[in-house]
Amino acid sequence: xxxxxxxxxxxxxxxxxxxxxxxxxxxxxxxxxxxxxxxxxxxxxxxxxxxxxxxxxxxxxxxxxxxxxxxxxxxxxxxxxxxxxxxxxxxxxxxxxxxxxxxxxxx
Amino acid sequence: xxxxxxxxxxxxxxxxxxxxxxxxxxxxxxxxxxxxxxxxxxxxxxxxxxxxxxxxxxxxxxxxxxxxxxxxxxxxxxxxxxxxxxxxxxxxxxxxxxxxxxxxxxxxxxxxxxxxxxxxxxxxxxxxxxxxxxxxxxxxxxxxxxxxxxxxxxxx
Numbered sequence: 048x049x050x051x052x053x054x055x056x057x058x059x060x061x062x063x064x065x066x067x068x069x070x071x072x073x074x075x076x077x078x079x080x081x082x083x084x085x086x087x088x089x090x091x092x093x094x095x096x097x098x099x100x101x102x103x104x105x106x107x108x109x110x111x112x113x114x115x116x117x118x119x120x121x122x123x124x125x126x127x128x129x130x131x132x133x134x135x136x137x138x139x140x141x142x143x144x145x146x147x148x149x150x151x152x153x154x
Numbered sequence: 155x156x157x158x159x160x161x162x163x164x165x166x167x168x169x170x171x172x173x174x175x176x177x178x179x180x181x182x183x184x185x186x187x188x189x190x191x192x193x194x195x196x197x198x199x200x201x202x203x204x205x206x207x208x209x210x211x212x213x214x215x216x217x218x219x220x221x222x223x224x225x226x227x228x229x230x231x232x233x234x235x236x237x238x239x240x241x242x243x244x245x246x247x248x249x250x251x252x253x254x255x256x257x258x259x260x261x262x263x264x265x266x267x268x269x270x271x272x273x274x275x276x277x278x279x280x281x282x283x284x285x286x287x288x289x290x291x292x293x294x295x296x297x298x299x300x301x302x303x304x305x306x307x308x309x310x
Contacts, residue, residue, distance in 0.1 A: 114216055121213070122223050129225070132295035136288075144295060145302055153303060 124152040160201045162232045162281050170274050175201075177267055178257040189233070189248035189256070196236035196244045198258040205254025207233050209246040221247060225289075232285050237261045239286075 112120070127150045135143040148154070163171045178201070183189060189200065189207060200207075206228050210221035224246065227233050236244050238261060268275025 114218075114220075117215060118220055118222070121215075125222065125224055128296045128299060129292060131299065132292045135295045136291050144298060148299075 120150070120152045124148075124150040158230055160230050160232070161285060162199075162201060162278060164277075164281050166274060166277055170271070173271075174259070174264075174267065174274065174278070175257060177263045178259040181256045181258050183250035183254045183256070185250060185252045185254075187250050189250065190244045192244055192247045194244045196234055196242045196261075198260050199235060199237040199264065200233040200256045200258055202227055202229050202231050202233060203255040203257055204229055205250060205252050207248050207254060207256075208251050209233070209248055211246055221249075226251075232282070235282055235286060238264070238282060 127148050131143075131146055131148065134146070159166075159171065163174060166174070180203070181189075181200075183205070190196070192212065206226055208223050209225040209227065211224050212219050213222040214220075215222075233248055233256070234244065236242060237259075242261070264278075268278070
């Protein structure tokens with residue numbers, strides 16, 4: 048009987064903890080409400096960042112790739128593009144011309 | 155020579171092939187050696203007999219000039235057709251990534267031979283047109299693919 052009561056108590060405790068965790072996870076975050084308007088200026092600034100990327104290439108993600116790897120990617124890209132162009136020449140069609148590439152350089 | 159007839163001498167009789175090849179001189183390049191540089195005067199046309207030739211163009215990569223491979227030519231193929239096309243300047247650089255043997259055909263000797271053997275000259279010119287035409291179509295398709303990507307990127 049004591050064992051049964053202990054098991055029931057533990058189950059109730061577990062259920063309570065689970066319910067609290069669920070409640071915390073699904074509760075709307077009040078602190079996020081004022082953050083919504085802040086997204087608008089961020090979107091508005093997006094074009095400026097686009098041009099800034101050109102002006103400051105050192106901040107582009109590609110800079111993280113070692114130059115040797117980048118050169119290998121360029122070479123691989125050329126090979127893939129030649130193969131794609133060759134396929135187009137063998138069987139010219141709009142679909143063949145614009146097949147998607149798996150090249151890491153543009154993906 | 156390569157197992158098959160070189161692309162430039164396709165559909166020529168065996169005797170004509172021998173005569174044209176006799177105009178040329180054999181060149182051996184060690185691995186890594188340069189055949190010609192971009193902007194060099196193009197005085198000779200090359201038939202690859204054995205090995206491989208890498209054709210590269212200079213590209214600025216992170217502020218440094220790097221030679222980027224745009225095409226590789228193998229045995230039986232032709233390199234350096236700028237020798238027959240004005241202004242007779244190489245528009246790419248060519249290097250041998252491995253030990254390579256070529257036959258170099260000087261432009262002036264070829265012209266004289268074509269003048270004396272117009273049928274051979276006509277056939278070789280046709281073969282050259284195939285080589286050039288294929289390169290043009292290939293790069294046209296590659297260019298259009300790049301343009302398409304640029305358009306998609308900027309209209310997204």
